[in-house]
Amino acid sequence: MATVRLREIAHTRSGDKGDDSNIAVIVYDKKNYDLIRREVTVERVERMYAGVVKGAVERYELPNLGALNFILHNALGGGVTRTLRIDGHGKSMGCYLLDLGIEKG
């Protein structure tokens, strides 16, 4: 069973709304959508961001766009206006997810 990093098959974009961060995971090729749907789960995202997310993690599926949209609640240290974090907007949040190991097959 081959393992690749998520970075090889998908790209991400992160945004913020108050103290919530959203990470969109988008496949380069729609043939890999079912693969990320299986592999990039709420549990794995919760585990990777365990030190940072204080609230719940939600996942929405968008097969029409070949994408998953994760909402990480209370992940930004209070939001860009209050936080002590350097990355107040959390623009780099999704970049870390690209290191996730994906088992193909």
Added chain:
Amino acid sequence: MAEDRIEPAIELARSGDIKYLCYDALSEKEIQLASLRKLRNSTEGHDKYIEKRLEPILPFCANRGLKLVSNMGSANPLRAAEVIKGLCRKLDVRGLKIASIVGDDVLSIMREIDPVVAETGQPVSAFGERVISANAYIGAEAILTALRQGADIVVGGRIADASLYLGPILHEFGWKADDWDRIARGLIVGHIMECGGQSTGGNFADPGYKDVLDLHRLGFPIAEVFESGETILTKVPGSGGMVTTATVTEQLLYEMGDPANYIEPDVIVDITEATVEQAGKDRVWIRGVKGKPRPLQLKVALGVLDGFIGEGMLFFGGPGAYEKAKLAGEIIMKRLDLIGVKSEELRIDLVGVNAIFQPNYELAVVAPREVGIRVAGRTCDRAEAAKIAYEVNACPTNGPAGMSALSGGLTRDDVREVLAYYHTFIARERVRPTVSVETVN
């Protein structure tokens, strides 16, 4: 973005086949800062860059009928309109109609309604005198009114970002007020355009994986909107960057929550059946967007004085940089304890190691040859915040070997006042934007 590049707008005005140019200059951070400026000086509170942005553009408004829509009014739309009129006179551009939109400022009725703050679960009154601003996110209706009155330049305050683009679209097509699918399509045009270069190759490049050319002269987006609401996103041919299904999809999902219910003042958008397809070089179709009736309540951004943040950052280089930075962190913590600095929250980051994020997975640790130590703390008063910055800056001669400052021995601005964003909701009938139009003679 409030501090975005200046030139892309000039390129669009000069070379773009466009009828409207929209500027979104507000964010959660920006309206609070503008409100603080206005609190200190009633002639302030408008966007600081109005003149810089509009001076090269106004001639296009005069000569080719280009119309401008913006929320650069920020916390003081009336003052913004005065500044624009003054600029017209200075450039001898006569005859333009300037519309200002007010009414998003709802601070006075906050006290009366006293709604519950989403983040705290407490009423607004629990903040006491610390609430210094309250601005309702208003929609496209007032922009439509202004354009119908012949306005050439429309400037408002806390107009929702995407609504800036929806206003002109509504004016052009005259869709029915309850045609939610079309209105949603118009709103999504705004959602994709509102962050400028973020849909045309900005905030995208990942060398070797996502390569983008000429980001130094990134072209900002142009939307070609059809009567059906379906849209082609493109940019000025030859400008830097690119418009692909990947760049557009990233921006479509930016700041997105539940994709079936993206709630905006004008409409609730559903993108679960939306499609993004390449229509040619740097041309992308956006179709399949649906809409639901607009919400009964409007979101209100509250500006709340929330103490201070004191901060300092210094660097180590060479072998042992990581251990030295860790040691410096321990020293600074003990110093702050020793001199009795009162902070509500303290954060120590190792820049180059875990300052942006410490992911919870195993990675091979490579000893970096350059590590920064950054200390930031939240305090109730300015003096305590200054102590934190002071202790970091006092480290080089009292701490680990070879500690370097940020730039030539000087440190950056290290104490800032926090004006925090909180939000609540009020019934939309309580918010009544008004439009006034004046011709510059």
